[in-house]
Amino acid sequence: ILVHGSLMLVLCFLLLRPSYCRGSKILVVPLDGSHWINMKIILDELHSKGHEITVMHSAKSWYIPTNSSIYTSIHIPTVGGDRSVYKKILLDVMVRRSYPTFIRSFHQQQLITNMLENAHDILAKSAAIIFEDEVLMKKIKDTKFDLMLTDPAFSLGVILGGYLKLPMVFNVRWINNGEGHQTIAPTPVSYAPVSGSELHDQMDFQERIKNMLHYLYSVYEQYFIINPAYTDLFQKHFRPGTDLVSLELSADIWLFRADFVFEFPRPTMPNMVYIGGFQCKEAQPLPDELEAFMQSSGEHGVAVMSLGTLVSALPHGITEAIAAAFAKLPQKVIWQLESEKPSTLGKNTKLVKWLPQKDLLGHPKTKVFIAHGGTNGMYEAIYHGVPVLGLPLLFDQFDNLLRLKVRGAARVVEVRSLTKDNFLEALKDILENPSYRKNIQRLSQLHRDRPMSPMDTAIFWIEYVIRNKGAAHLQSASFSLPWYSYFCLDVAVFLLAITGGIICGSVMACKALCCRKSTKKAK
Template identity: 50%
Template sequence: MSSLHGVTWFALSVSLAFLIGPPGALGGNILVFPLDGSHWVNMNLLIEGLHTRGHQITVVRSSSSWYIKESAPHYHSISITVPGGMDIEKQDFFSSLLVNMLKIQREGASPLAFMSYYLHMLSGLSVMHRQASQFVVEMFENKALMQSLRDSRYDVVLLDPGLPIGVLVAHELGLPTVFNVRWITSGEGHFVVAPSPVSYVPTSGCITSDQMIFSQRVGNMFMYLLNRFMAIDRFVVSPHYDRLVDRYFEPGIKFYHLLQGADFWLMRVDFVFEFPRPTMPNIAYIGGFQCKPSEPLPTDLEEFVQSSGEHGFILMSLGTLVKNLPVEITSAIAAAFAKLPQKVIWKHLGKRPNGLGNNTLLVKWMPQNDLLGHAKVRAFVAHGGTNGLYEAMYHGVPVVGLPLLFDQFENFLRLEERGAAKVLDVTKISSQSFLEAIQEVLHEPSYKSNMERLSRLHRDKPMHPLDTAFFWTEFVMRHKGAAHLRTESYRMPWYSYHSLDVIGFLLTVLFMVVAITLCSIRFLCLRLCRNYKNKQE
C-alpha cells in the first residue's frame, strides 16, 4: 500500500513539474533589441536561458547584422532594413578607429593629432546614432509592423541601450523596459541612473583609480563635463533621438528621460572587478554572468595543449571587433612566443605574422571559456574586453594586456590595481618587451595568486549572476514594471538635483538675517551714541 502511495505521489510530482515548467517560468512574451558584436554574445546567452524557462523571444535585428542570425531555435526575429546598412555592423569601422589611434600614438600624441582622432570618433558616433534613429523611423513608419507588435502583447522589452532603439519602441508600445547594460549612448550606465561623485568615481575615458590626487580629480571632472554636457550627449547623440521624440511622441517627452526611466538595469558589473561606487535599488549586478565551468576541448585542441607537457600553454585573443593588428606588431609578438617553452593558441584573423614559431597555433575560432578553464593554461594575452577579462578572472588566469580601444584601458587599470595583470603599450611593443612581460606573468607568483583571490571572491555569491538576471527580468514581467524601485530624480533640473536652489535660498536667508542683525546693531549703536551725546550737552 505504501509502495502504491509512493508511485502515485511520484506521478503527481512529475505532472506538476511538467505543468509548472522550469523554475520561475511564466510563459511570457519578450521583445529584444540587442547590439551586434560582443554585446550580442551576452544578450544571446541571456535570451537562451529565458527561452529555456518557457518564454517566447522575439529579436529585432538589422537585416545586415553579421552576428545576430535571422533564424535560431530559441527566438523568432524581425529584420529591419536600414538604407545603407549600419556602420556598427561593419568591422572596418572599428579597424579604422584602431589604425587612426595607433598612428596618433606613434606620432607622439600631439594635441592636434588627438583632437583629430577625437573628432573622427565623434563623427563615427554621430553616424551610428543617426543610422539607429533611421532604424526607428523604418519601424514607426511601418504601420503593419507596429500593429503586429501591439497585437503580440509583449510583457517586457529587453534591450542593450548602447544604441537605444528599443527605448523609443518600448515607449511607443507602452511596455516596461529592462536594460542589459554596461554602456549607454555616451558612457558608462551608472552615470545616468545613480549618484556619481566625481571625487572618487572615475569617469568613462579617465584612466584612473578611485583614489585620486588633486590633479586627477581635476582631469576626472573635466572628462565628466566633456562627456555629459559639452560634446557627446548634447551635440552628438541626443539630437538624433530628440528629433524622433518631437516627431512621434506627445509634447513634453524628452529622450534622455526615456533612457533614464528604465524599470530595471541588469548591470554587467561585479565590484570584485569595478571600483566601489553608489548604486540604486533598480540595479542588479550580473558581471561575469557568461562565465561557467569549462567543458572538454575538441580532440585536436586537447592533443595540442597536452603536448605542452609541464610548461602548459598561453592563450591569446584580441576579441571580435578588431580584425587584426599591423603586421609589424603581430610579428614582434610571434617572435616572442617562439622563444617560450609553452605552447600558444592564438585567435588570429589577419595576415600571418612573420617569425611564427612551431609552438604557436593560429586559429580563427576557439572555445575561449573552455581553454581558460583548462588545467594547463598559464596566461591569457587579451585586448581588455570585459567578456574575456571576466572569464579569465572566473578561472583564475593572470593576464598580459594589450588594450586597443574604448574602455579596454580602464578595464586593465582595474586588474593592474589588483595585481592580476601586466599591461603593455601596443604602439611601443617590441619582441623583447613582450617576451619580458610574458615571462614576468608566468614566473612571478603574485599574478597568479592575486587572480585566484579575485576568482574566489567573484564566485562567492548567493546565486549565479545569470539566475539574478532571470529573476529580475521575470520580476518586471510579473509586476508590469518596477516603478517602486525607480527614482524620478532624473526629471529634476540639474540645479534642483544638486540642491543649488536650496543652497541659494538658504544663503539668501542667511545674508538677510546677518544684514538685518548688523543694521539693527548699527542702529542701536547710533541711537545710544546720540543719547549719550545729548546727555553730555
C-alpha cells in the first residue's frame, strides 16, 4: 500500500507540476502582413502558458500593434514598404501571364528578384543601424532572453538571433527567395518542384528541364543577389565565413507551416516540424446579420470570396466581370471587397470590408471559396472541406493552387483572361460537380487525422528548445560541409584520378610489352 501510495504521489507531482520552462523570456521578430497573423496565434498560446514575450517591430507596421496585453514592443527602424507596390507587381504579373507557359514563370521570378534585391538591401541597412544602437543592444542583452522566435522570411530575426547566440526557432514556410525546404533539405529536382516553377511531382522531361533551370536560378539569387547585401554587416559583426544561409541553418527547430496532405512528398530533416493548418479552428457562431444572410440562401448555399491582405482591389474590368457572374448564380455570395461597388453587382451578393473567414468556411451553407491562393486560406479550406476556385495573383499563390488542382479539389482561372463567362462556367462546375467537394473533404479527413494538433506540436517544440537550451543534436552534419564535399565531388575527382592513373599505367605497360615484342622480332 505504501509503495502504491508513493507511486501515486510521484505521478501526481509529475502531472501537476508546472513546466520549468514556463515563464521564459522569448524575443520575437515577426514579418508583417499575413505572416504576422500566423505568428500572433502562436504568441497568444505562448502567453497563455506563462511566457514573457517581447516583439521587435516597426512603429509603422501594417498589422502589428504597439500596445498589446500579451507582449512588450521594441521598435526598430522602419523596414516595411508601401502596400501599393503590390498593385504594380500584380499588373506586371498579369502581363507576364500572357507569355508562353515554359517561360512565363521565369519572367515572374525576375520581378520577385528585383523586389528581393531591394528588400534585402534595406534589411541589411536596418540590421546595421540596430547593431550600432548601443542602448538598444544593451537592453536586449541585459534582458537575457531564452529563445529567439522569428519568421526567417524577415532576415533581421535570423541575424539578431545568430549575433546574440540565442537558441532559435523558426515559424517558417518562405525563406530568402523560396520555400524553406530548399534551404535546409535535399531537393531532388527530378520530383521536388522548385518554388515558382508551377510544377508538380509528376514531371516529364521538358518539365524536369524547367525545374532544373528554376533551381539553378534560385542558387544564383541566393548567392549573387541576396548574400552580397549582407557582406559588410557580417564582416563587421560576425566571425569569418558567416553568411545568411549559415545563420539560418543554425536554427534549432523549423516549425514548418505545411502538411504533406497539401505539399508534395519530398526529403526533409529531423529538425523540421510540420504544423500546417495550426491556425485553423472549429467555426464559431456568426454575427446575427451574417447568419441571417447565410440562412436566406436556402438549399443553394453561399459562395465566399476573399483575396487576402496584400491586394485590396483587382483591376476595374475584372471586378465588374466577377460581379456580373455572381449575379447569375442561384447561390448567395459574400464578397470581401475594399474598392468601389461594381455596377454589375447582383441582389444576391453582399459586399463587406472584412469577413470572419474561418467561421464562414466552417458554416454548413458555404459551398465554394473563391480565393487568391494564400497559404492560410488554402489550409482553412482544407480543414473545413470547402472546394476552391482560385484566382492566383502573386508569389506562391500559383504553386499553392496547383497543389489543390492536381488533387481534384480546386479549379483555377487566370485573372488576366478572366471574363464573366469563363468565371461563371468555373463556378458552376465546382458547385455542380460533386467530385471537388468529395476530394477536398478527403484531404480534410487526412489533415485532421493526427496524434497531436499542429498548435500543440508547435508549442511543445518551442518549449523543448527552451528546456534543452537548443536542439543541436537534430542538426545534420551536412550543414557544415563545403558544397564540393556535400556532393562528394572531391571523392569523385579522387576516384577518377585513381581510375585514370590505373588506365594510363595499363596503357603504358601494354605499350612497353608491345615494344619489347617488336624489338625481338626485328632482331
